[in-house]
Amino acid sequence: MLAAMSDSAPSPRSTGALPVPSGGDACPGTLRLHRADDGALARVRLPGGVLTTAQAEALLAAAGRFGDGELHLTSRGNVQLRGLGPGCGAELAGALGRAGLLPSDAHERVRNIVASPLSGLDGRGLPDIRSWLTGLDAALCGSEHATGLSGRFLFALDDGRGDVDALGADVALIADGGSALLRVGSDDAVFRVPAADAPRAALLAAEAFLGPARESGAWRVKDLPDGARAALPGEVARRVGPVGPAVHRARPPAAHPPAPGPVSGPHGLTALCAGVPLGRLAPAQWRLLTDVARRGSGELRLTPWRGVVLPGLAEADAAEALRTLAGAGLITGPDSPWTGVGACIGHPGCAKSLADVRAEAGAAVGPLGRLPVYWSGCERRCGHPHGEWIDVVATGDGHRISHVRGDGREAPVTVRDDPAALAAAVAAARA
Known part of the structure; x- marks a missing residue:
């Protein structure tokens, strides 16, 4: 049973898990709220971004009852509730637990799984990785060792199109014909494992990371010392065993989110893809998305690009819904x-x-x-994209604009406090 929690950090269960690194993982969750200037913040993990309409209604009710009423989408397909009042932690946890959004209090911050949002929906013949998603989430919640992962550790389940594999996950599964490729960190060497064994292999890879993480204090694979990071794939292969020989598959340099608009799929059904300006949904917009989902498969898929996919609509319903979503201020076409x-x-x-x-x-x-552009209020750049993008950072001297390509960036340009000049500089950089 889900334990009622306060706003402070929850008391961990006695699980026998490996100790987490020292230093305090402050990544927020639902049972560990983060204090912000506009009130407390809760981050609700949604593996694969998948929500039923009943769960969407529960999130809206919680946002209205405890917070500012809005729902904020994250770069991992999760939802944040902001402006939460003091002392609401136990009631919030209870409400979300009853909606099935907290299957394990010990694992709620480690259920970080992104998945190809159009998997099984666009008729491209790529494998549907839904069974991997449910299998990995269940395996993760059933693992005592997995409670030692940080709230920043990320799994990616890619159906072969390369969209979420490009997001820099710590452990990635990529569909490849009738099998799966297992990637650990940014290594281009991947292991081939049977598709049916893919969720177990991903979990074992994450558990293998915990040993060197405990010794080094690393939260993610990229944070490990060079030697430990180089040795990790071998340890993963030993634990997963037997695996095929390592093969080369470079991680895609940039992620390509679903294009806004309708997507034709199998069985004559259509999925709608809508972008959310700045990832911020007012109650009326969220309610509208939920209503459209109810006319389709009854599911919403939140994407790591702060968008929403609504599957299973008849063609006529999709055309009408698209017009309604556009009228509500959502991004429904590539020309927005x-x-x-x-x-x-x-x-x-x-x-x-x-x-x-x-x-x-x-x-x-x-x-x-x-090019995409991302505005950051400080050097931390919370939620920034991956690949190639225009980086706009507020500084004490104005705004610094630079062109980012992977791990490199061009020489920045600084614009002083002049809104017109700033807009012109950003437009020029994006062009």
């Missing part, structure tokens, strides 16, 4: 000026932010740019 625009929460929600970057991003929205 909001396409590719993102921002952290900024001021006044975050005490570390030096600017109201969401308002600045909105003021600078103009012609559609070739």
